[in-house]
Amino acid sequence: MSEQQTGDLRRVRLDKLNELINAGRNPYKETKYEVTSSTQHIKDNYEDMEGKTVSIAGRIMSKRGQGKVGFYDIQDHSGKIQMFAKKDVIGEEEYKWLKTYDIGDIVGVAGEVFKTQTGEISVKAAEVKLLSKSLQTLPEKFHGLKDTDLRYRQRYVDLIVNPEIKDVFIMRNKIIRGIREYLDGEGYLEVDTPILSPIAGGANARPFITHHNTLDIDMYMRIANELFLKRLVVGGLGNGVYEMGKMFRNEGMDANHNPEYTAMEVYKPYADFNDMMTLTENIVAYVAKKARGTTKIEFQGKVIDFTPPWKRVKMQDMVKEVTGIDFDLINTDEEAIEIAKKKGLEIKPLMTRGHVISEMFEEFCEEYLEQPTFVTHHPVEISPLAKRNAEDPRFTDRFEAFANTWEIANAFSELNDPIDQRGRFEEQLRQKEAGDDEAHMMDNDFINAIEVGLPPTGGLGIGVDRVIMLITDQPTIRDIILFPTMKPVD
Numbered sequence: 001m002s003e004q005q006t007g008d009l010r011r012v013r014l015d016k017l018n019e020l021i022n023a024g025r026n027p028y029k030e031t032k033y034e035v036t037s038s039t040q041h042i043k044d045n046y047e048d049m050e051g052k053t054v055s056i057a058g059r060i061m062s063k064r065g066q067g068k069v070g071f072y073d074i075q076d077h078s079g080k081i082q083m084f085a086k087k088d089v090i091g092e093e094e095y096k097w098l099k100t101y102d103i104g105d106i107v108g109v110a111g112e113v114f115k116t117q118t119g120e121i122s123v124k125a126a127e128v129k130l131l132s133k134s135l136q137t138l139p140e141k142f143h144g145l146k147d148t149d150l151r152y153r154q155r156y157v158d159l160i161v162n163p164e165i166k167d168v169f170i171m172r173n174k175i176i177r178g179i180r181e182y183l184d185g186e187g188y189l190e191v192d193t194p195i196l197s198p199i200a201g202g203a204n205a206r207p208f209i210t211h212h213n214t215l216d217i218d219m220y221m222r223i224a225n226e227l228f229l230k231r232l233v234v235g236g237l238g239n240g241v242y243e244m245g246k247m248f249r250n251e252g253m254d255a256n257h258n259p260e261y262t263a264m265e266v267y268k269p270y271a272d273f274n275d276m277m278t279l280t281e282n283i284v285a286y287v288a289k290k291a292r293g294t295t296k297i298e299f300q301g302k303v304i305d306f307t308p309p310w311k312r313v314k315m316q317d318m319v320k321e322v323t324g325i326d327f328d329l330i331n332t333d334e335e336a337i338e339i340a341k342k343k344g345l346e347i348k349p350l351m352t353r354g355h356v357i358s359e360m361f362e363e364f365c366e367e368y369l370e371q372p373t374f375v376t377h378h379p380v381e382i383s384p385l386a387k388r389n390a391e392d393p394r395f396t397d398r399f400e401a402f403a404n405t406w407e408i409a410n411a412f413s414e415l416n417d418p419i420d421q422r423g424r425f426e427e428q429l430r431q432k433e434a435g436d437d438e439a440h441m442m443d444n445d446f447i448n449a450i451e452v453g454l455p456p457t458g459g460l461g462i463g464v465d466r467v468i469m470l471i472t473d474q475p476t477i478r479d480i481i482l483f484p485t486m487k488p489v490d
Contacts, residue, residue: 006137009137010136010137013102013133013136014135016100016102016133017135019100020097020130020133025097027105027130027132028132028133030129030130030131030132033055033108034055035056035057035108036054036055036056037054037055038077038078038079039056039058039074039075039079039080039081040079041078042056042081042113042121042123043079046113046115046121050113050114050115051112051113051114052112052113053110053111053112053113053126054110054111054112054113054123055108055109055110056074056081056109056123057076057106057107058076058077058106058107059076059104059105059106059107059134060074060101060102060103060104060105060106060107061074061075063101068086068095069084069087070084070085070095070098070099071085072085074107074109075160075163077166079163080163081122082116082120082121082122082123083109083111083123083125083128084111084114084116084122084123084125085098085125085128086124086125089124089125089126090125090126090127090128094127094128098128101130102133102134103134103137104136104137104138104160105130105132105133106130106131106132107128107129107130107131108127108128108129109123109125109128109129110125110126110127111123111124111125111126111127112124112126138157138160138161139157139161152478152486153486153489155482155483168472168480169480169482171291171292171468172468172472172480174290174291175287175290175467175471176244176262176464176468178286178287178290179244179264179283179462179464181286181290182282182283182287183266183283186240186279187239187240188238188239188240188241188242188266188268189237189239189240189241189242190241190243191229191238191241191242192245193222193225193228193229194222194228195221195222195246195248196210196219196220196221196222197219197222197228198217198219198220199220199442200221200222200223200441201224201226201227201440201441201443202222202223202225202226202228202385203226203440204384204428204438204439204440205223205249205438206250206437207220207221207222207223207249207250208220208221208249208259209250221248222248223247223248223249224263224265225243225245225265226267226385226461227443227446229265229266229267229459230267230414230449230454230457230459231449232267233267233455233457234450234452234453234454239268239269240266240267240268240269241266241267242264242265242266243265244262244264244464245262245263246260246262247260247261247262247263248260253485255475255476255477256406256466256469256476257477258465258477258478258481258484258485259485260485261463261464261465261477261481262464262465263461263462263465264461264462264464265459265460266459266460267457267458267460268458268459269457270455270456271456271457271458272397272413272456272458273376273397273398273399273411273412273413275458276411276412276458276459276460277374277411278308279458279460280374280401280409280460281306281308281309281372282308283462284306284462284467285306285307287467287471288306288471291471291472292471295307297471297473298473299404299470299473300473300475302370304370304371304403304404304470305371305372306372306403310371310373310374311371311374312373312399313373313375313376314375314376314377315361315365315375315376315377316328316357316395318361319357319364322364322365323360323364323365325339325360330353333352333353335353336352336353336356336357337351337356339356339360340356340359340360343364345359345360346359348436349434349435349436350431350434352379353379353394354379354380354381354382354394354395355381355382357379358378358379358382361375366405366407368405369403369405370403370404370405372401372402372403373401373402373403374399374400374401374402375400375401375402376398376399377389377395377397377398377399378395378396378398379394379395380393380394380395380396380424381427383396383398384415384424384425384428385412385414385415385421385424385440386398386412386413386415387412387413387416387417388420396412396413397412397413398411398413399411399412404470406466406470407463407466408462408466408467408470409460409461409462409463410460410461411458411459411460411461412458412459413457413458414454414456414458414459415450416450416453416454416455416456416457417450418447418450418451421446421447422447424440425443426442428440428441428442429441429442465477465480465481
């Protein structure tokens with residue numbers, strides 16, 4: 001439909017609105033409508049509802065009929081039901097106005113539940129009240145629009161004309177509630193931590209920067225809540241704490257990345273990364289079963305089995321398995337960098353053996369991780385907050401969980417040695433000075449906190465949005481975020 005046509009139709013609807021107002025029937029003055037039942041409840045309980053008077057409210061989605069009888073599909077939050085309207089029942093005056101109502105208008109309907117001659121469950125209207133006039137024309141087939149971004153830009157229209165989309169977000173709600181239910185049931189305490197902070201910490205990522213006028217300082221929107229949560233473990237708040245909420249990273253956008261996304265982080269004293277593996281697989285299995293009734297989830301034509309236990313593999317071992325390169329035989333940074341060059345990897349400033357192992361894994365191994373897998377023992381250079389492995393201190397007691405080749409969780413035995421932590425932060429500063437804008441900032445107060453004493457602690461972060469994508473079978477992150485980040489239309 002052209003802009004000209006859209007504008008013409010809007011003017012027609014404005015004229016109708018003015019007629020209503022001039023007749024003393026301004027629909028926007030309505031403040032309330034007493035709803036006694038939903039459309040789906042009536043359908044699901046027809047035997048009990050037949051012959052009873054109900055009042056429903058919703059949007060007109062179709063209209064047909066002529067003369068003294070009209071049929072209207074009314075859509076509320078739960079579904080659709082047919083309204084049957086007769087001139088001699090609702091009165092000549094009201095019927096005249098009803099005929100002028102448009103698709104998209106919101107009405108309240110009071111009447112008797114019955115079945116038509118064709119067997120369709122309907123409401124026989126005794127009263128119809130216009131509650132809001134729609135001035136915009138709904139598309140007949142929203143998915144058929146050439147500009148698919150319009151679905152995300154105008155989610156309110158998407159939800160109206162594609163009501164099945166609601167099921168995705170209802171399932172999203174079930175998953176998020178399920179995560180909370182599981183953690184609450186295990187005795188974890190839910191807390192709130194700052195979204196704005198003078199230091200962007202807890203992850204290697206590029207932050208969003210803003211300015212606080214009163215304090216006259218730059219502040220960062222959080223890229224992770226890890227360092228605040230570990231401060232609470234230091235303080236002895238609860239037998240484990242967690243927070244689920246928005247994180248913000250000023251990075252690229254694609255099917256798996258949105259600058260604003262939902263994550264959950266949890267920290268438990270006197271636990272380690274092995275405990276976090278068990279917690280991860282149990283949480284995901286629990287919410288999959290809660291949302292879909294099974295731990296075997298079909299995603300884009302393939303089955304992903306979240307039933308615990310999940311496979312476990314060391315990063316270095318997987319690199320050897322896939323590429324044939326055994327880093328046990330490569331002990332210097334120079335040797336590793338030569339291998340990287342031969343494999344066509346980008347050589348970055350201050351690159352080490354550990355960086356090469358990580359880059360080799362990302363480039364050659366992740367594509368094989370379709371079924372849930374814990375990849376463990378990350379190099380210390382890429383794990384500034386993780387405890388060193390006791391057997392080989394070049395690596396850490398860390399894992400990333402993968403499914404469908406995506407990272408869905410990250411966890412480790414938390415570094416609680418303040419001397420080592422300061423040294424890692426200083427190395428991150430050198431990386432930042434060398435051009436890595438995702439390197440970790442120095443956080444002296446956090447170091448002070450763990451100097452007070454952080455007990456042995458297991459920490460876990462789950463990418464909630466990616467888990468939701470998998471469980472709801474949605475191919476892009478935009479499909480599971482109600483209002484994804486979009487570039488403004490000119």
